[in-house]
Amino acid sequence: MLRFTLRQLSYFRATAALGSIASAAKELGVSTAAISAAIDNLEAIAGTRLFNRFPAHGVKLTPSGEILEQMARGVLAEAEKWAQGARNLRTDAGGKVRIGTYLALVYVFAIPILMRNREIWPKVELDFVESSHPNLLEQLNKGHIDIMMPYDLCFEREGYDVVDLAKVEAKVVLPASSPLAGRKRLALGDLEGLSYVRLDREIPGRTMLDLLYARGIKPPIAFSSSSYELVRSAVGKGLGFTFSMFQPHNAITYQGDRLVCIPLEEPLQQVRIIAACRKGRLQEDIIRNVISTSRHVLEAADSRN
Template identity: 30%
Template sequence: MTPAFTLVQLRYFATVARLEHMTAAAAELNVTQSTLSSAIAQLELEFGVPLFDRLPRRGLRLTPAGHTLLARSAAFLEEAELISRSVREDTTVLSGDLVVGIYAPLAPFRAPVLLQQFTSEHPEVNLVFLEGDQGTLQQALLDGHCEVALMYDLGVGERFHRQIIEQIPPHVIVPAHHPLALAGRSEASLEEFAEEPLILLNLPHTREYYLGLFKQLGIAPRVRHVSLGYETVRSFVALGHGYSVLNQWVDHGMTYAGAHVVPIRLTDKLPPTEASLVRLAGIRPTRKSRAFEAVCLSLAERRTSAVDPGYSTVPTVAIEASHRTNR
């Protein structure tokens, strides 16, 4: 049986799903609320399931069926727009909005450069980053608030497809007056810090990763302070409150506290963190998100050629192999 819903109804649905409020969606679309309600009701009649739960005084919330429709409609709506543009203008230039999730500790290192490069290549696309922790980003993908997320592989469930972009090994940071820093040491074993106080980055999944490194070596860390903030951890260390284990390498060492930290590579054979592009499994990606993926890979290859000592990037062949095995 041929579906009877229209593109207009699907666009209305997507706007309501994004705003989770009928009145706000009607104002944005410049239509009456009754027109919008009618379109949603017709879609629900067509599919035979409710797409929203109506919450008194709180707006709307997508049902599981609504989440499925939202995820699968993104590429469909984009293709319809491109067809219209190609007929009218003989062009397939990408345009519109693209919301990308990004893991908060990654954002300062990756988001500005990605935005600059992506905007240069696709100036008519409005790229917006949604920052969050690992769990928040997975929920945002499930809710349709973003189509793709750049995040670590930590805690990513089977409902998601994952493409590895970089492998980033852990390292230690110490205050500038630490004996190893004063001795000019650039490498050390994690065991050398076993008796010193640890400043722990305490984000969900990230915390378990760092504590797992100690467990792998049979070390019981002396956790002195915990923090949800990457820069807070670095400032604690800079002022001599302890050392920390992190992944993102910062060469300059300056912290918000005004003092410096010194990064030291770890000689132990420890698992790296994998920075990946994550999206819902089984969903055809939009062209905009594929363009963002291409920019991520291109910039990762540039970082490889720069020989940054703080991370290693997965070779393109390995990335492609991972992509095939995760389909």
């Protein structure tokens, strides 16, 4: 059982910062007796002196006191985080939040984020916008969307409030009928001779095909589409393989074929999904709450993959 309080730690820190019990008492609006009692209690618990007292010259931390003051700083910082989380949960902020992201991410995350937010923030209405990276960035800058959730590939963070949501890596998507489907992991060499089904996209950075070429693997392109589900369906019919950052809950395509998602022995690409909003908007309860909930949803999905 703890034998000290956060208030006593705050008295201890204020005294260390100001170098005087009297100054700390004045700063905090309490009596010098309260400060002294807090320090005496902490010294009794620690079994050592925290301050050297100098009559008429205040106090100074002992070596032990310096160590414990740093620890107290960390405890108080964590306590403030907890308090902020509690304040966020109490908030009744409501309204509409528009989230812009890629179509492939919407398929996987939109509904879990929507349902989780409805559970915690019933007064918040979410609206998802699916588009290309350049268009989403333009809509964010114009205020047409409130939050953009892209990959961090070449995203210029300056000028935005940015929160990292989850780190993901590309996995190979194959039909369940493939001879490789039972493997736990694949080497890049296992992809030699296979055709590639390409998802056309407008996302900054090198494409998965570019990364394959850089490793000396140049698969023929069997099919291309900007539709995430159409690419999955083509893979399911055996036209080739593709890549996905996440294994969707539904491994069945629209055509009724089962897919498998297999990680590589050496990741071909690792990226972060981020949440970005215009500078200053992260201070708004409604924006901060939606981003926080989204992070928990994505982190949970990442742990399952």
